[in-house]
Amino acid sequence: MEWNWTVAIWAGACLVIGSLILGKKKKGSQGRRPPGPPGWPIIGNIFDLGVDAHQSLATLSRKYGPVMWLQLGATNTLVVSSAEVAMEMFKKHDLAISDRAINEGFKTDGYDQASMVLAPYGTFWRMMRRIYTTELFTNNRIKATEEFRTKSMDKMLEWMWKDAQEKGSVEVARFIEIMNFNAIGNAIFSKDIVDPIFNRGTEFFTSTTQALELIIQPNVADFFPWLRWLDPQRVKKKMKPIMRRIISFSSSLVKERILDRENGKRNEKKDFLDVMLDFQGNQLDGESAKLSERNISVGIQELLQAATDTSTSTIEWAMTELLRNPKIMRKVEAVTASSSLIHTFEWSLEDGTTPDKINVNEKLGLTLRKADPLKVVLKLRSAAENVAKMDQ
Numbered sequence: 001m002e003w004n005w006t007v008a009i010w011a012g013a014c015l016v017i018g019s020l021i022l023g024k025k026k027k028g029s030q031g032r033r034p035p036g037p038p039g040w041p042i043i044g045n046i047f048d049l050g051v052d053a054h055q056s057l058a059t060l061s062r063k064y065g066p067v068m069w070l071q072l073g074a075t076n077t078l079v080v081s082s083a084e085v086a087m088e089m090f091k092k093h094d095l096a097i098s099d100r101a102i103n104e105g106f107k108t109d110g111y112d113q114a115s116m117v118l119a120p121y122g123t124f125w126r127m128m129r130r131i132y133t134t135e136l137f138t139n140n141r142i143k144a145t146e147e148f149r150t151k152s153m154d155k156m157l158e159w160m161w162k163d164a165q166e167k168g169s170v171e172v173a174r175f176i177e178i179m180n181f182n183a184i185g186n187a188i189f190s191k192d193i194v195d196p197i198f199n200r201g202t203e204f205f206t207s208t209t210q211a212l213e214l215i216i217q218p219n220v221a222d223f224f225p226w227l228r229w230l231d232p233q234r235v236k237k238k239m240k241p242i243m244r245r246i247i248s249f250s251s252s253l254v255k256e257r258i259l260d261r262e263n264g265k266r267n268e269k270k271d272f273l274d275v276m277l278d279f280q281g282n283q284l285d286g287e288s289a290k291l292s293e294r295n296i297s298v299g300i301q302e303l304l305q306a307a308t309d310t311s312t313s314t315i316e317w318a319m320t321e322l323l324r325n326p327k328i329m330r331k332v333e334a335v336t337a338s339s340s341l342i343h344t345f346e347w348s349l350e351d352g353t354t355p356d357k358i359n360v361n362e363k364l365g366l367t368l369r370k371a372d373p374l375k376v377v378l379k380l381r382s383a384a385e386n387v388a389k390m391d392q
């Protein structure tokens with residue numbers, strides 16, 4: 001978690017006022033709460049989170065155990081840090097923990113109200129999950145998009161090779177991200193939605209990065225609800241134009257489709273946008289009869305983001321580990337398909353970098369991304385080489 005001066009000053013001010021009123025809280029005044037580090041009045045354990053919250057929490061849990069209590073300003077927080085306890089929480093207390101705490105930044109323009117990812121457990125969330133489970137995350141949909149996905153992969157290999165020739169080395173995640181984005185984009189819209197050569201769709205990436213940076217930055221208004229009206233760090237204000245640019249990306253594609261349909265143009269194969277537009281709710285328990293245009297646009301924007309960052313980060317880390325373990329890389333080369341990333345290119349590190357010198361530090365984002373993007377030098381393998389590898 002990246003701290004900045006505004007948070008430090010606001011939290012410091014709250015601490016001084018709180019200390020004057022209450023004095024330092026004594027250990028043992030916390031009733032039957034799980035153990036946790038002692039907190040300061042008003043600000044509680046905010047500063048215990050440190051620069052990298054996930055690492056500070058891991059260190060604290062070694063001292064206080066797998067179930068730990070933190071008071072982050074006015075927010076009571078239970079930290080679970082063992083697989084066994086997490087399993088128990090999800091099995092026995094799933095309803096109590098199924099809702100997410102929503103950051104103030106996400107409330108910009110009422111975004112949280114249209115979001116499935118942020119929706120509390122209830123009718124809207126169940127309805128969206130039903131659509132995704134029965135229409136998107138299915139074998140049929142995966143099979144139906146096979147051709148698109150193969151094309152997205154081939155294009156990525158072409159773009160990477162072009163970039164490698166121009167620049168000498170390639171930032172792997174950039175191209176994987178575009179491929180993943182087009183793969184999910186094709187399942188939704190039946191077309192490529194981003195093209196790095198024409199800079200099409202790249203504004204979406206820039207805006208989502210900016211939004212993420214604002215969201216993960218600690219916001220005093222999240223810790224002290226009585227400061228929300230003030231938006232002290234101007235998070236919501238800064239978020240507004242960014243959020244609008246992000247949503248307008250998916251909403252313009254939705255509008256385009258609605259217009260096509262009004263003009264009698266129909267897709268031969270029903271894609272996921274068609275499914276969303278044709279959806280008919282059962283109107284039970286307050287379920288709506290149709291999905292609103294806003295719900296569709298926000299839902300699609302979330303799918304694009306949820307699918308892209310996670311898969312890209314996973315592949316980038318996997319490639320990093322293979323480059324750190326040349327023996328395993330050779331084994332993988334022998335078993336992967338001929339049109340894959342690993343088969344098409346011979347991968348090597350930039351001059352001066354050896355496998356043991358690859359930086360494996362992480363940075364917090366939507367997922368734990370590599371702090372230092374993986375850069376590689378590519379050599380195109382000949383078809384004969386690939387066949388020989390396959391025969392090994």
Ligand code: HEM
Nearest residue numbers: 116117118129132184302303304306307308310311312314
């Ligand atoms: C390696 C790839 C992926 C990883 C590691 C990953 C991981 C996650 C995690 C940890 C969550 C949060 C679960 C929770 O807090 O309840 C999540 C939620 C979600 N993911 Fe993924 N994901 C991946 C790929 C995808 C893809 C490809 C899609 C869509 C095509 C997707 C769509 C979603 C959606 C819609 C949610 C929200 C579910 C809800 O709130 O009920 N994810 N994912």
